Ligand SMILES: [Mg+2]
């Protein structure tokens with residue numbers, strides 16, 4: 014890069030190309046629709062004429078003499094046999110036709126009106142005023158002129174012009190030909206154009222009707238040669254071929270006096286081709302298609318939309334030094350690492366500049382060639398390319414490696430393959446927050462997938478049902494430094510969204526550590542040793558001797574991974590999560606997690622301790638010991654969890670939801686009672702006896718009453734079912750520890766599914782006055798309005814199943830609507846915040862220095878460092894200080 | 901019922917006109933040129949309410965806004981009146 018600004022945009026002017034201008038900038042008048050002759054040489058005055066540029070190596074441009082990469086391309090032109098309207102100016106043409114006189118071409122305003130309006134327009138300058146204001150004024154004036162049916166200048170009676178979309182204008186049913194339109198436009202005096210917002214010097218309205226069509230340079234529409242040797246032309250060239258062919262036929266028919274009908278047909282066809290050449294998605298005409306049936310991609314389609322030039326090639330581009338593949342889990346990797354398959358690592362390179370200090374080692378490196386392995390056949394980084402100081406790239410092969418290694422001198426650049434320890438950026442789309450792209454260090458692994466620690470699923474929102482992720486190799490020292498210091502996973506553990514950890518244990522990690530610490534089980538020595546072999550511990554904890562055998566307590570094992578000096582107490586999820594008073598409430602050994610000097614004295618480890626989003630231990634380790642220690646804790650915590658649960662074993666199944674026959678009949682009983690109660694309520698309502706709740710109609714009151722009745726039985730049935738499902742039940746363990754699902758889900762499976770709803774109310778739509786034809790019209794009883802008595806385990810009857818599907822659909826629709834909306838909002842926000850910068854004084858500014866906030870977030874607080882939005886956690890700090898003082 | 905004054909609404913922060921004589925002091929304190937201050941449209945309801953009290957306000961007048969803040973107690977913000985209409 015040369016740096017500095019060589020030119021600045023002073024202004025942008027919008028204008029129309031006049032036919033003369035098109036001819037002037039044209040290098041060749043294209044007259045034949047053919048492209049190449051039999052030898053494959055471009056035909057003169059054809060669409061591939063050499064005057065319009067070259068795309069084939071060896072040939073030279075007939076205009077500038079440049080070779081393939083030197084010639085910028087040049088325009089040609091087509092003389093159309095008859096004029097056609099330009100699809101982009103239909104609206105403008107309509108306004109011009111409506112507001113001007115069909116005979117004299119003047120705007121249909123009296124001289125006085127013209128004078129007073131001209132004064133207003135003179136005050137605004139066409140080139141500097143807000144286009145929107147000019148547009149509004151112009152609309153007002155032209156609307157007024159269009160209303161007038163008699164010309165104030167020549168007295169001609171006017172006729173109404175109707176636009177028959179997309180391109181036909183009709184006057185009292187008779188078509189106004191483009192030729193006629195052009196003549197009318199020519200009659201409009203220069204000084205009346207200002208009322209239409211046109212600058213007469215650069216935009217005459219008759220230029221909106223095309224007589225000459227510019228032919229874009231060949232560089233814009235290159236032909237491609239297929240493997241078969243067959244040549245395939247660009248869509249634009251195809252379209253231009255059509256235009257030339259029809260234009261020729263039209264000219265011939267006109268010149269030898271063919272019937273008017275044939276000429277008109279051809280003229281319409283020419284209009285169609287020119288219209289679709291500009292925009293092949295014009296409403297009202299079928300898109301022009303390729304022989305294969307594929308719609309052609311013409312000018313508008315090249316620019317518009319997500320796949321268009323702007324969004325796909327300018328705002329976002331494809332990048333080199335990146336890889337994409339399926340992801341899979343690897344619990345033995347650190348959260349800071351990413352497993353990269355060898356195949357990818359061999360392709361991805363890091364440039365190393367050779368200097369006097371590294372020249373010898375780089376020579377050794379290059380000598381190894383492009384596919385080196387160590388004595389055990391393990392991957393070693395090789396070199397793919399070496400770049401000479403003059404910029405020439407040399408591809409390294411096993412054959413030329415030795416020789417090239419001798420040529421290397423300081424100043425050369427060597428593109429080295431990825432190696433263990435390189436820092437790379439890892440990303441999963443949609444990139445909704447900054448943790449969607451984090452820095453990882455590379456581990457080269459066997460296999461074909463990217464792998465990472467399960468704790469990192471949360472920030473990426475990844476799972477392994479086929480998700481793919483992208484990897485970017487950093488090419489510069491500054492970027493590598495930034496990635497290490499601010500983007501590395503361990504630096505992103507705290508979320509700026511809520512000031513707590515977003516990286517932590519998930520699913521089995523939580524289940525496992527819950528089982529390890531709840532009621533402090535004793536683990537036999539051999540199992541303990543096996544589990545701890547996954548960790549890098551220094552010494553075994555204090556054993557517990559029972560019946561002459563050595564055991565280790567679960568909490569003592571967990572304490573091994575806690576950093577020394579950690580003091581912490583908090584309530585476990587087991588108790589905070591319970592709806593009613595928790596059965597462990599009175600036993601502090603279960604309720605309170607109590608950690609002193611890195612030793613867990615009592616409590617239960619669950620979601621509240623180590624979960625992502627909530628993990629209290631992770632949070633406090635981060636605050637006291639920083640990112641590196643936290644990463645180490647999470648690494649060891651996930652290893653311990655996986656180790657323990659593999660030894661202990663854990664599984665779930667439908668038998669988790671077995672409850673005694675008596676409970677099932679009890680649930681059936683209360684649900685029958687609920688239906689009765691609803692029926693009674695409805696009866697009361699029908700008799701007009703129902704008392705409305707304050708501020709509500711009787712109907713609303715009835716609905717609320719029924720909803721609360723059905724809601725109550727669902728809760729009740731849940732309670733009945735739960736009474737038989739204790740903490741020895743795997744599903745309950747998962748729900749109570751926060752690993753997966755809620756108690757509600759369990760009661761849905763074992764007890765009763767309950768009332769289905771749409772928008773917070775009972776189901777009520779479908780047929781007239783009923784949800785299904787199985788019910789009587791106006792039946793508003795519990796069953797007719799979506800009350801599901803069955804449990805998932807029992808199975809739903811067809812009617813219940815249908816009701817359930819109605820309720821389920823709401824969720825799906827919600828998600829669909831929400832994602833598309835939040836996606837668009839995200840795009841707008843990112844575009845608005847792009848280039849904003851927080852300076853040393855914490856002031857938020859844009860690129861010109863205009864202030865957005867005087868202090869970041871009004872208080873200068875980094876939400877990442879806040880304690881869930883609060884300044885400081887007083888209780889924790891007090892406890893910590895107290896304990897430290899005691900030690 | 902009298903005319904509704906937006907400034908009295910609970911969710912609208914305090915808006916004060918910075919007197920011309922204090923402007924230099926404020927700008928110096930903020931170390932900023934006036935045209936780099938955040939803008940407020942003269943058609944903003946808060947400006948209209950202020951004009952009821954102070955009479956017509958020129959474009960270029962600096963408005964001091966005092967907002968309640970859960971972390972700071974309150975925070976001050978400055979905006980300068982422009983004739984632009986924001987859409
Ligand atoms: Mg998935």
Ligand SMILES: [Zn+2]
Nearest residue numbers: 074076077084
């Ligand atoms: Zn050229």
Ligand SMILES: [Zn+2]
Nearest residue numbers: 114117164167
């Ligand atoms: Zn006239």
